[in-house]
Amino acid sequence: MTQVFKLAVAFLCEHPIRLVLTTLGTAAAICMVVWTASGYEALHRTYDEYANLALGRYELAIAPISMDAKDSVPDEVITDLSNDPAVAIADPMWAKRLGIRTRSRSEEGKLSSFSPNQDRQSLTGSGPGAGPNSLLPELLFLAVKTKEPPYDMQQGRWLNTEVGNANDVVIRADVAERRGLSLNDEIRVEVAQGNLLSDDGLKLRIVGIVNAPSLPGAGVAAIPILSPSSGEAFISTTLANKLFDEPERISLLGISLAPEADLTSFRFGWSPKLSRYSTPVQFQEAFEIEEALDQAAAARNVRLQSYVATAIAMLVAMLVIFCTLSTGGTERTRQYAILRAITLTRRQVATLIAIEGLCLGVLGFLGGILVGWLLLQVTGAVFARLLYHGVAFGKSSLILSAVAAFGGGLLAAIIPAWRATRVRPIDAMTPPQQSTEGKKASAKLALIGLVFIALNPILTFGIPQTEASIYLAMGIGFACMSVGVVLLAPAIVEFVDRCVSPVLARLFALDPKLLASQITSHLWRTVGAAISMAFGLGLFIGIQVWGFTMLQAFVPGEWTPDAIIAFEEGFANGNVSQDVSQIADLPGVDLNRCLALAVEQPRLLEDITGSTERASVTRQDNVIIVGLDPQSAFGAESPLLELDWVAGTPQEAINQMLSGKQMQSGRACVVPDHFLNETGLTLGDSITLVPPENSEQPVSYKIAGAVRLPGWHWQTKLTGMRPRTHRAAALIFSDYQSVSTDFDIPNPTHVWFSFAETEADSKAVLEAVETGLAELQTDESAHAQPASENLGFRVITVQGIRDHLSGIARRWIWLISTLPLIALLIASLGVLNVLIASIRSRRWEFGVLRAIGFTSSELARAILVEGLLISCVAGLLSLGFGILAGWCGCGMAQYVSFFGGLHPPVVIPWFPITIGMIFLLALGIGVAIWPAFTISRTRPLELLQRGPDSL
Numbered sequence: 001m002t003q004v005f006k007l008a009v010a011f012l013c014e015h016p017i018r019l020v021l022t023t024l025g026t027a028a029a030i031c032m033v034v035w036t037a038s039g040y041e042a043l044h045r046t047y048d049e050y051a052n053l054a055l056g057r058y059e060l061a062i063a064p065i066s067m068d069a070k071d072s073v074p075d076e077v078i079t080d081l082s083n084d085p086a087v088a089i090a091d092p093m094w095a096k097r098l099g100i101r102t103r104s105r106s107e108e109g110k111l112s113s114f115s116p117n118q119d120r121q122s123l124t125g126s127g128p129g130a131g132p133n134s135l136l137p138e139l140l141f142l143a144v145k146t147k148e149p150p151y152d153m154q155q156g157r158w159l160n161t162e163v164g165n166a167n168d169v170v171i172r173a174d175v176a177e178r179r180g181l182s183l184n185d186e187i188r189v190e191v192a193q194g195n196l197l198s199d200d201g202l203k204l205r206i207v208g209i210v211n212a213p214s215l216p217g218a219g220v221a222a223i224p225i226l227s228p229s230s231g232e233a234f235i236s237t238t239l240a241n242k243l244f245d246e247p248e249r250i251s252l253l254g255i256s257l258a259p260e261a262d263l264t265s266f267r268f269g270w271s272p273k274l275s276r277y278s279t280p281v282q283f284q285e286a287f288e289i290e291e292a293l294d295q296a297a298a299a300r301n302v303r304l305q306s307y308v309a310t311a312i313a314m315l316v317a318m319l320v321i322f323c324t325l326s327t328g329g330t331e332r333t334r335q336y337a338i339l340r341a342i343t344l345t346r347r348q349v350a351t352l353i354a355i356e357g358l359c360l361g362v363l364g365f366l367g368g369i370l371v372g373w374l375l376l377q378v379t380g381a382v383f384a385r386l387l388y389h390g391v392a393f394g395k396s397s398l399i400l401s402a403v404a405a406f407g408g409g410l411l412a413a414i415i416p417a418w419r420a421t422r423v424r425p426i427d428a429m430t431p432p433q434q435s436t437e438g439k440k441a442s443a444k445l446a447l448i449g450l451v452f453i454a455l456n457p458i459l460t461f462g463i464p465q466t467e468a469s470i471y472l473a474m475g476i477g478f479a480c481m482s483v484g485v486v487l488l489a490p491a492i493v494e495f496v497d498r499c500v501s502p503v504l505a506r507l508f509a510l511d512p513k514l515l516a517s518q519i520t521s522h523l524w525r526t527v528g529a530a531i532s533m534a535f536g537l538g539l540f541i542g543i544q545v546w547g548f549t550m551l552q553a554f555v556p557g558e559w560t561p562d563a564i565i566a567f568e569e570g571f572a573n574g575n576v577s578q579d580v581s582q583i584a585d586l587p588g589v590d591l592n593r594c595l596a597l598a599v600e601q602p603r604l605l606e607d608i609t610g611s612t613e614r615a616s617v618t619r620q621d622n623v624i625i626v627g628l629d630p631q632s633a634f635g636a637e638s639p640l641l642e643l644d645w646v647a648g649t650p651q652e653a654i655n656q657m658l659s660g661k662q663m664q665s666g667r668a669c670v671v672p673d674h675f676l677n678e679t680g681l682t683l684g685d686s687i688t689l690v691p692p693e694n695s696e697q698p699v700s701y702k703i704a705g706a707v708r709l710p711g712w713h714w715q716t717k718l719t720g721m722r723p724r725t726h727r728a729a730a731l732i733f734s735d736y737q738s739v740s741t742d743f744d745i746p747n748p749t750h751v752w753f754s755f756a757e758t759e760a761d762s763k764a765v766l767e768a769v770e771t772g773l774a775e776l777q778t779d780e781s782a783h784a785q786p787a788s789e790n791l792g793f794r795v796i797t798v799q800g801i802r803d804h805l806s807g808i809a810r811r812w813i814w815l816i817s818t819l820p821l822i823a824l825l826i827a828s829l830g831v832l833n834v835l836i837a838s839i840r841s842r843r844w845e846f847g848v849l850r851a852i853g854f855t856s857s858e859l860a861r862a863i864l865v866e867g868l869l870i871s872c873v874a875g876l877l878s879l880g881f882g883i884l885a886g887w888c889g890c891g892m893a894q895y896v897s898f899f900g901g902l903h904p905p906v907v908i909p910w911f912p913i914t915i916g917m918i919f920l921l922a923l924g925i926g927v928a929i930w931p932a933f934t935i936s937r938t939r940p941l942e943l944l945q946r947g948p949d950s951l
Helices: 002-014 016-054 075-082 173-179 237-244 263-274 287-331 333-342 346-382 395-412 414-421 425-429 437-462 470-507 523-552 630-635 650-660 673-679 712-717 736-742 762-781 798-841 843-851 856-896 910-936 940-944
Strands: 060-064 087-103 138-144 153-156 168-172 186-189 202-210 233-236 252-257 281-283 563-567 589-600 624-628 644-647 668-672 686-690 699-708 731-735 750-755 793-797
Touching: 002 016, 002 346, 016 287, 016 346, 016 395, 016 798, 060 263, 075 087, 075 252, 087 237, 138 237, 168 173, 173 202, 202 237, 233 237, 263 281, 287 346, 287 395, 287 414, 287 523, 287 798, 333 346, 333 425, 346 395, 346 414, 395 414, 437 470, 437 856, 470 523, 470 856, 523 798, 523 856, 523 910, 563 762, 589 630, 589 736, 624 630, 624 736, 630 650, 630 731, 644 673, 650 668, 650 699, 650 731, 668 673, 673 699, 712 731, 712 798, 731 736, 762 793, 793 798, 798 843, 798 856, 798 910, 843 856, 843 940, 856 910
Parallel strands: 138 233, 168 202, 624 731, 668 699
Antiparallel strands: 060 252, 060 281, 087 138, 087 186, 087 252, 153 202, 168 233, 186 202, 563 750, 563 793, 589 624, 589 750, 644 699, 668 731, 686 699
């Protein structure tokens, strides 16, 4: 074994340039793993800290659905939750905002009057002036019974809730910082006595400061929230009875689940039940809770990305090392035969090559770890203020890097070792000959490859899959497609040699005979080099096709009107009615395409979408229902909504809506086609909805039609059409009167309109509409109250939504596409090794060509063309693989992705694909520059010295 090891080291050191290039390529792949894995470690560390801060002891909060602050959580909710084994803690809390005076070392506050009847917006801290920079003369007090702090204590201690007479208070850390408060300072709280305020108030002593997060406001489209961290000051319930001057009640519940409970299943399982209590309640989609859940999802995604990066790096390292071992094995065929004849067995020859591969992996691992660590340190020092998650280098980075390096080295050695064991001792007596077996078999391999490639689309689109079988089908499909591309590669090489070589010969002013069989003479060497480059670009194209196809389902389509107006509750003192003629008369608005909307987000009575099994964008427990004038929306000569009807007709739907709006059981609606696919419902079936603030009277709507609504998600997300929660299963339409009556919506919540001119300047129309609405609001409210800067509306254009979404999506698609491009760049080092070896093996041939009259410039151009031909082969392979992979990936995503279920048409983004192709061709020429320059500078005599049959 010692002799085998020495031989392996000697073979590696025989070609130092090849060794350096292979080590650099492997190290670069390991750097990619280190960078991604360290990002996961940093994000996970930050998430752990954030989760401890944001969630505290609670995963969820429950509060009344109603916006009225007087509503409270029924007592039976606690009873029922306590009986659920999934619930570990259900802490009741009582919220009320009180005016204060503070007495501290740095501040002497002043009391200003406040209304005893605060609305929900001010209660939750999302109203004007409730941001982190404001300093209101009041605090939101949360009365609690828990003996343990819901969040980590920064200073002091938690409340002693068993001592009822203690006037102790714990305040939030950011409140203490803004107001200059510290431990043992006093807060004087005004005690309400009927409708009056006492002059003396009650002194409270600060006994602790808690690290609870604060909530900024979210503007007109905000979802009103009340969560445990909304509290700015925490007191005992006994003390609250003296301060609040009202019967004890439950404003919200803090819910902590048992360790074995699944959060998603619990939420979606309980959501329908919560809306059926005497006072309907719901899980609060609090920003910090959702942010923490998003942080967890982001951590999982980055962890998955680190695993993917490891797999990519391992394959890249394998391809780079494979090119080196394969090239060396071809060059050393006679040497292996001599070693077999002298002393080595087949197993020892295989071990020899495995040791070479492992040594290359070790060198790449050590170099990658060192360079990766240095890069992280430099990046952390230079961008310390910008890196939210910091930098981290830990166990995951080392383990994943080792897997990529050692795994790549060992996998790369399999085929060269197998080929070396087939060398016979007698082969040492015969000169090396070019094999023609690959050329003869290319047509047969191509047919087999096409069959393998076709299996993936068949499994994806031809055979119905279930969520249980989709992963197996995905693994088989993509594995077969990868094998098929490899089997198809020899035929692609011959095609490029036959069809592309003559074209490039004319472009580079070369004799076509000089390029004849230039890449097919070493067929499998060319195939290996091309696959190395095709791997990275194929992934790039696949990500682009997958990303832009999935994006297509979320970009608002042509069906939607040009703009929408979102009103705050109580706009114009309730004077806005279904008649929006004043708005339709504004400059730039199409008079015939302007409709008032009544929008609500009720829950489904039954979980017909299967949200409890696996939630997704189409599998939620609620829908968005929009009430509008059906005749103007669907049936006019120029309807507001230009829809593609999948089931039913516009006139049938209009007739059912208008005839059934007076009957409770005869209400009709139009749903998106994906809703029928998810629920299994058909035309004529009914869906039952639970009004959020009247859960005892569910209402049924009959499905009168189905339409395609691409992009409705973001249309509703950015326009305040999700007033209850941040996700919905579908956007459905019904007549205005039915929705207004069923869901108690006295005034329109939105107005949809189109521009008067097709080529209108959207910015000019937007400004004109905003100015006109401001004047209308000021005129109508002048008799009641002075006009304020916040006029209670927003105007959002659909083009603005498209631009916003496309900008974000394109950045993210390009961001995740950088990894394959880096892999392509690294793989080019392996191609450079192949070119150097190819040129080294043909030095005598080049010497002969120089001797018979070919110039050094012609030989250099021929080598450049060889690199370009390899890139052309890689480009064709990657184009076919990438488009098919992206297409099939979108099909598989409909079963497993959270964003699946919408079935968008495939989109091939030619612009980024063209950029990737140009990059590939430039890289092919780039890696050939050095070998071409070397040959052009070598004298013919030096090229002829080695002879045609040298070892």
